[in-house]
Amino acid sequence: MESTDLLERYLQxxxxxxxxxxxxxIIAELRANLESQREEREADLxxxxxxxxxxxxxxxxxxxxxxxxxxxxxxxxxxxxxFPLYLKILRLAVLAASGVYAISILAHVLLGSNYGPDWVAGxxxxxxxxxxxxxxxVTGVFAVLEFVARNYPEKCPNLIAGSAHWSPNSLPPLExxxxxxxxxxxxxxxxxxxxxQFLVVVxxxxxxxxxxxxxxxxxxxxxxxxxxxxxxxVYWFWALVAFNMVQLVWQGANLMTGNWxxxxxxxxxxxxxxxxxxxxxxLGAPGHIYFEANPGETTALPAGLDLTSLxxxxxxxxxxxxxxxxxQLGWDLWKYGASARRRAAxxxxxxxxx
Amino acid sequence: xxxxxDSLHENLRLELRRGCLTLAVLGQxxxxxxGYTLRKALADRGLEIEESTLYxxxxxxxxxxxxxxxxxxxxxxxxRFYRLSPEGAGVLEYLASEWKRLNAAMENIL
Numbered sequence: 001m002e003s004t005d006l007l008e009r010y011l012q013x014x015x016x017x018x019x020x021x022x023x024x025x026i027i028a029e030l031r032a033n034l035e036s037q038r039e040e041r042e043a044d045l046x047x048x049x050x051x052x053x054x055x056x057x058x059x060x061x062x063x064x065x066x067x068x069x070x071x072x073x074x075x076x077x078x079x080x081x082x083f084p085l086y087l088k089i090l091r092l093a094v095l096a097a098s099g100v101y102a103i104s105i106l107a108h109v110l111l112g113s114n115y116g117p118d119w120v121a122g123x124x125x126x127x128x129x130x131x132x133x134x135x136x137x138v139t140g141v142f143a144v145l146e147f148v149a150r151n152y153p154e155k156c157p158n159l160i161a162g163s164a165h166w167s168p169n170s171l172p173p174l175e176x177x178x179x180x181x182x183x184x185x186x187x188x189x190x191x192x193x194x195x196x197q198f199l200v201v202v203x204x205x206x207x208x209x210x211x212x213x214x215x216x217x218x219x220x221x222x223x224x225x226x227x228x229x230x231x232x233x234v235y236w237f238w239a240l241v242a243f244n245m246v247q248l249v250w251q252g253a254n255l256m257t258g259n260w261x262x263x264x265x266x267x268x269x270x271x272x273x274x275x276x277x278x279x280x281x282x283l284g285a286p287g288h289i290y291f292e293a294n295p296g297e298t299t300a301l302p303a304g305l306d307l308t309s310l311x312x313x314x315x316x317x318x319x320x321x322x323x324x325x326x327x328q329l330g331w332d333l334w335k336y337g338a339s340a341r342r343r344a345a346x347x348x349x350x351x352x353x354x
Numbered sequence: 355x356x357x358x359x360d361s362l363h364e365n366l367r368l369e370l371r372r373g374c375l376t377l378a379v380l381g382q383x384x385x386x387x388x389g390y391t392l393r394k395a396l397a398d399r400g401l402e403i404e405e406s407t408l409y410x411x412x413x414x415x416x417x418x419x420x421x422x423x424x425x426x427x428x429x430x431x432x433x434r435f436y437r438l439s440p441e442g443a444g445v446l447e448y449l450a451s452e453w454k455r456l457n458a459a460m461e462n463i464l
Contacts, residue, residue: 026413028425028432028434029389029409029433029434030409032388032389032390032431032432032433032434033388033389033390033393033405033409033433034390034405035431036388036390036391036431036433037390037405061404061405061406062404062406066406067405067406070406070407070409070410071409071410071413
């Protein structure tokens, strides 16, 4: 591990904890000052700092949480020393509470019989109250910690004990590659995406029991329609559900591990590849049949409706969609490969995967 | 018990230093410095300040209008140079006289 790499990882960790609009300015200044200091140390030694010396120096500087905390504006309830830790805990608490809440709703919907759309809607409307309650509890606990630490320092030495055990080795790796046009997402955006994804999954899971959620009043007509969907559409639907659930879990994992800002190439490509599966299921429909006559209905087919030509047209549409999505995946793979080759040629380092 | 005593001593020491640091930084910035050279200059005069204390302090003093700053290239690197603003010079004069008065009083007390 190079010492430059360690310093950049340190600055990256501090940056993440700074207010967004001041990040660039503060980090530029901090970098200039720290690099000057490092150069002087190296000049005194007559050689570059070793990894151990770099680690000792960064320990002297202090954990990124503390360094970033000093740049925060004065806060009355929670001081700058523990404010970044408060933010971190608040995020984790909000995320954990949201996860448990989501699982609880899903379990009720899947296992119970009396939990319909009205009940789900009620739970969703209750969600902001849950967030406010969690935030209030976390804030209250940290306000008490701040009060005790400020007023009775002799009774709680090293209240923020994590500082004493911090090691630069625990700094996360550098996030070198930002996808084209991929402006890093804020935490709020990432949480919003997770919530929307969760709602989409709930909505999809409710569709088999309540088809009107996707078809509206047409669901009642479809039940007695002379035309019905074939089994392949059921497989296609559940593939879509599985795809969205994978996305939900992945987004949650990204939030838990602090990787919400940038979607890595592996995740990007995996989403693209998984997105193709439902289309390929439709492409493999036996006999390219998507709709068939409903044997239970004696009503005649609408005038001018030819099931054979309808299925043929649908098949052609699926072929076109498959070609487009496969071409997109191929293009993204090529871009990723080219980027990896450029990086390898430039500095020999591999492209970060996640 | 020793840990508690050490912690108390450290907190009292930090409290004592806090106001002095502002005065020292204002005094040193009658000459232009960027963060690192300012820290060195203060250390050379016997006052060590941690980076994590000094750099945010510079920001705060600037936001209060006591310092002005400018990004400039030096040794092929962009650095942010600080110096005392006219308002900061007035505050420095006021605080310095207060410091001398306090210092004289403390000499008598201690």
